[in-house]
Amino acid sequence: MSGEGSRPGRRSGRRPGKVDTKAAILDAARTRFAESGFDKTSIRAVAADAGVDPALVHHYFGTKQQLFATVVQFPADPEVTLSTIDAAPLDELGATIVRAVVTVWDSPAGPGVVAMARSMIAGEPTLARSFLLEVVLERVRARIATAADDGHARVALVAAQMVGLLITRKVIGLEPLASMPLPEVVAAIGPSMQRYLTGEIGAAAG
CATH class of the missing domain: 1.10.357.10 (Tetracycline Repressor, domain 2)
Incomplete structure (x- = not known):
């Protein structure tokens, strides 16, 4: 198998690691919150946009409020x-x-x-x-x-x-x-x- 053929695709298979998964969740959350506001954004919608299970969003970021605080880079809970x-x-x-x-x-x-x-x-x-x-x-x-x-x-x-x-x-x-x-x-x-x-x-x- 050639080096090119063994190179993992960016959009196929599982995400290569939790750093990429967390980044995808944050990107999706940032877009959702900016477009829809806090009240109209759900963890389920963010998870769907990021291509992950909602449980992962809760695992990495906790509640929706804690996720929002991370998105806006609030330095305290x-x-x-x-x-x-x-x-x-x-x-x-x-x-x-x-x-x-x-x-x-x-x-x-x-x-x-x-x-x-x-x-x-x-x-x-x-x-x-x-x-x-x-x-x-x-x-x-x-x-x-x-x-x-x-x-x-x-x-x-x-x-x-x-x-x-x-x-x-x-x-x-x-x-x-x-x-x-x-x-x-x-x-x-x-x-x-x-x-x-x-x-x-x-x-x-x-």
């Missing part, structure tokens, strides 16, 4: 921060979000968060939007939603506040905010966040 926010009393939700999120930014994972944010905003705004509204803030929105107000405008305002804080504190380093101690950041930003979540914001609160 978002569930840790989200669990802290979930446990906060409703009247302390604004301050808790600021405290929990800025703690991650100020941790060793912080540079990775900034790099991820820059990459998504510059190159994949659909993924950035899905990550913020469908993963990070959806559980918050579900808590504050009422029959008269679904909470979408409120969490969009929260996202705007936090993205602005990330850019001023970590990207452009605007002083004194860039070096402000965490308790002062929480005291300054928390009340505005709480108003967005549960206070009056014009027509949306009517």
Whole structure:
């Protein structure tokens, strides 16, 4: 058998190893999430696009949320921060979000968060939007939603506040905010966040 004949084809037979399989899953997930968003993407659909069993997706990446965090290269498990926010009393939700999120930014994972944010905003705004509204803030929105107000405008305002804080504190380093101690950041930003979540914001609160 010639060397050429023994060379494995790129698209035939089993995938040569788990690295290729994981890469195929990530490629498929990145495309699906970008085109359909988080809510409308399923593990089964990602697996079908990658040509693997859904069990492999779970094996390598865990839940859909963990897969999405890997796709956007989030350097920490978002569930840790989200669990802290979930446990906060409703009247302390604004301050808790600021405290929990800025703690991650100020941790060793912080540079990775900034790099991820820059990459998504510059190159994949659909993924950035899905990550913020469908993963990070959806559980918050579900808590504050009422029959008269679904909470979408409120969490969009929260996202705007936090993205602005990330850019001023970590990207452009605007002083004194860039070096402000965490308790002062929480005291300054928390009340505005709480108003967005549960206070009056014009027509949306009517």
